[in-house]
Amino acid sequence: MRIVLDAMGSDQHPGPDVEGAVLAAREYGDTIILVGDRATIERELGRHDTTGLTLEIVHAPQKIVMTDKPAAVGRGKPESSMHIGLGLVKDGQGDAFVTAGNTGAALAVATLHKLHRIQGVHRPALSTILSLGGQSIVLLDVGANTDTRAEWLLQYGLMGSIYAERALKRSRPRVALLSNGEEAGKGTALVQEAAELLTGSGVNFIGNAEPKEILHGQVDVAVMDGFSGNVMIKTLEALAQVVFDLIRQELMVDTRSKVAGLLAKPAFRRVHRQIDPFEIGGAPLLGVDGVVIIGHGRSNAVAVKNAIRQARLAVEGQVVDAIRQGLTQAPAIQEQSD
Amino acid sequence: MRIVLDAMGSDQHPGPDVEGAVLAAREYGDTIILVGDRATIERELGRHDTTGLTLEIVHAPQKIVMTDKPAAVGRGKPESSMHIGLGLVKDGQGDAFVTAGNTGAALAVATLHKLHRIQGVHRPALSTILSLGGQSIVLLDVGANTDTRAEWLLQYGLMGSIYAERALKRSRPRVALLSNGEEAGKGTALVQEAAELLTGSGVNFIGNAEPKEILHGQVDVAVMDGFSGNVMIKTLEALAQVVFDLIRQELMVDTRSKVAGLLAKPAFRRVHRQIDPFEIGGAPLLGVDGVVIIGHGRSNAVAVKNAIRQARLAVEGQVVDAIRQGLTQAPAIQEQSD
Numbered sequence: 001m002r003i004v005l006d007a008m009g010s011d012q013h014p015g016p017d018v019e020g021a022v023l024a025a026r027e028y029g030d031t032i033i034l035v036g037d038r039a040t041i042e043r044e045l046g047r048h049d050t051t052g053l054t055l056e057i058v059h060a061p062q063k064i065v066m067t068d069k070p071a072a073v074g075r076g077k078p079e080s081s082m083h084i085g086l087g088l089v090k091d092g093q094g095d096a097f098v099t100a101g102n103t104g105a106a107l108a109v110a111t112l113h114k115l116h117r118i119q120g121v122h123r124p125a126l127s128t129i130l131s132l133g134g135q136s137i138v139l140l141d142v143g144a145n146t147d148t149r150a151e152w153l154l155q156y157g158l159m160g161s162i163y164a165e166r167a168l169k170r171s172r173p174r175v176a177l178l179s180n181g182e183e184a185g186k187g188t189a190l191v192q193e194a195a196e197l198l199t200g201s202g203v204n205f206i207g208n209a210e211p212k213e214i215l216h217g218q219v220d221v222a223v224m225d226g227f228s229g230n231v232m233i234k235t236l237e238a239l240a241q242v243v244f245d246l247i248r249q250e251l252m253v254d255t256r257s258k259v260a261g262l263l264a265k266p267a268f269r270r271v272h273r274q275i276d277p278f279e280i281g282g283a284p285l286l287g288v289d290g291v292v293i294i295g296h297g298r299s300n301a302v303a304v305k306n307a308i309r310q311a312r313l314a315v316e317g318q319v320v321d322a323i324r325q326g327l328t329q330a331p332a333i334q335e336q337s338d
Numbered sequence: 339m340r341i342v343l344d345a346m347g348s349d350q351h352p353g354p355d356v357e358g359a360v361l362a363a364r365e366y367g368d369t370i371i372l373v374g375d376r377a378t379i380e381r382e383l384g385r386h387d388t389t390g391l392t393l394e395i396v397h398a399p400q401k402i403v404m405t406d407k408p409a410a411v412g413r414g415k416p417e418s419s420m421h422i423g424l425g426l427v428k429d430g431q432g433d434a435f436v437t438a439g440n441t442g443a444a445l446a447v448a449t450l451h452k453l454h455r456i457q458g459v460h461r462p463a464l465s466t467i468l469s470l471g472g473q474s475i476v477l478l479d480v481g482a483n484t485d486t487r488a489e490w491l492l493q494y495g496l497m498g499s500i501y502a503e504r505a506l507k508r509s510r511p512r513v514a515l516l517s518n519g520e521e522a523g524k525g526t527a528l529v530q531e532a533a534e535l536l537t538g539s540g541v542n543f544i545g546n547a548e549p550k551e552i553l554h555g556q557v558d559v560a561v562m563d564g565f566s567g568n569v570m571i572k573t574l575e576a577l578a579q580v581v582f583d584l585i586r587q588e589l590m591v592d593t594r595s596k597v598a599g600l601l602a603k604p605a606f607r608r609v610h611r612q613i614d615p616f617e618i619g620g621a622p623l624l625g626v627d628g629v630v631i632i633g634h635g636r637s638n639a640v641a642v643k644n645a646i647r648q649a650r651l652a653v654e655g656q657v658v659d660a661i662r663q664g665l666t667q668a669p670a671i672q673e674q675s676d
Contacts, residue, residue, distance in 0.1 A: 132580060210572050215576045231516060232570070243578065250609050263601065268585075275584065
């Protein structure tokens with residue numbers, strides 16, 4: 001397999017990105033194509049033992065940074081590592097593209113300039129994979145599209161279900177709609193309309209779910225509009241930070257607490273691992289015509305390696321072809337006047 | 339001051355409710371009017387020392403439970419403790435109504451059957467007061483109205499601002515719109531329209547805020563549609579539960595962790611207190627013509643007492659009159675064709 005990695009992606013690039021590529025090449029035996037400034041990547045690679053690994057470099061003279069506006073980079077930085085990397089996937093020289101860079105930019109470049117949508121897809125959706133207590137839950141859309149239509153939610157359900165089945169190996173994934181109550185009839189007009197469309201669509205739609213049910217793993221795929229989805233994942237991230245900051249702070253105030261903190265370290269490490277987004281590493285942009293995995297800007301090397309792992313799973317599971325086929329086979333889900 | 343308390347509200351009623359009333363009467367010296375089944379309340383009161391306290395009982399032959407459908411109770415249980423309690427406030431026999439019962443039912447009975455809306459209010463909004471690191475942040479709407487219009491969000495901003503100023507003693511409260519990005523222009527069409535209305539409305543509108551800014555107390559009032567707001571507060575609640583469950587579990591796996599857990603107890607108690615919703619006790623239903631404070635079903639006695647404290651603050655701050663006046667003085671905020 002040939003995985004294309006944006007070497008200029010993470011906040012600390014190229015360190016975590018290049019090290020993640022080295023780890024992945026070693027663990028999976030795949031070819032990793034590093035895209036970015038050649039000299040910088042070579043220097044970084046020099047710090048690792050790459051004996052026996054297949055690591056290629058493709059030079060990209062520009063890079064996209066976190067402060068770049070997604071709307072401006074498409075034509076504004078045509079030689080960026082994202083453009084060139086996604087171009088390699090488009091031309092069949094790579095099987096998947098992985099980046100820990102600017103999410104909005106990756107979305108724009110992939111959707112509008114390089115891979116484009118799979119035929120029949122209304123809107124590609126950005127997903128997040130939560131890993132809680134060892135179970136993976138796919139959430140989508142978490143921010144690609146704000147004002148959303150019910151037919152898009154229907155497609156999110158289909159695409160998320162295919163991903164959960166083929167990449168995460170769930171059989172007959174349970175698909176639910178995020179809502180403000182479990183009962184049918186709860187939710188906005190959008191949610192109610194989407195529930196009707198999902199019922200009898202062929203996906204295993206189990207109804208509405210509140211955040212509690214989602215976080216407790218009672219669903220495999222949680223479908224939501226990109227605005228609520230974004231609010232939900234950013235709330236998760238912000239609260240986790242607040243809680244751990246408070247704990248850290250309170251475990252410093254006196255000797256007893258400090259001793260407790262030292263003794264509790266392994267336990268906290270285990271807790272952290274169970275809610276750590278870096279254990280998954282990245283999540284797919286679903287609906288574009290190619291495998292694209294987007295990781296967190298704060299990714300470390302292990303997170304980058306794990307994002308590459310997600311890319312492998314999606315390629316092996318032939319997720320893109322399955323979505324293409326799924327759209328054709330489910331006439332109710334095909335593109336309507338849009 | 340005369341505070342009316344739904345004695346049949348909390349999940350464990352009437353224990354926590356009655357004990358909360360006793361605590362409040364003792365601490366604040368107010369008259370607390372307990373509404374519910376007289377015999378039950380008398381029996382419960384008998385377990386406490388009520389010497390010198392002014393506690394009255396008003397009998398209500400029906401009670402609303404958590405599984406009751408809000409749409410059905412309005413006419414279905416006209417003699418419930420909520421109906422009778424809210425009726426006392428309507429008739430001027432009480433200054434405020436406090437309940438830890440079924441939120442949807444309280445909303446329906448208050449809005450549609452008893453107090454009704456303040457003239458000019460499009461839709462009453464349900465608020466939550468987050469208390470993080472000692473700072474209080476008002477979130478509204480967290481679930482009264484799902485499909486929302488921009489003019490309603492404008493009014494939520496005004497009402498939240500008045501509450502923060504008059505009950506929480508914030509001067510010139512910072513009001514922000516929940517969005518998926520801080521930059522102007524981010525958010526749904528609804529958010530963008532509301533931002534325009536809030537700009538120059540007289541409230542101290544500081545723009546968009548993401549969950550992170552809200553949780554870090556960079557805003558005093560966070561305005562949101564009831565669907566996203568409900569998703570946000572339920573995500574907070576669910577994640578906090580998941581994290582503390584994981585910590586509890588991991589601090590039990592071996593002797594070292596168990597010792598750490600014992601030593602860390604005071605620190606965890608301090609953390610807990612800083613994110614404990616029961617420290618606030620309850621939050622106002624804003625826009626109805628009377629002070630209504632709704633607490634969590636799981637409230638204990640201290641939470642009920644604190645909810646009564648919120649009611650006192652709202653009465654003292656003359657929040658309802660201030661909202662009535664605010665709507666009159668801000669022509670842009672007055673009722674439009676609805």
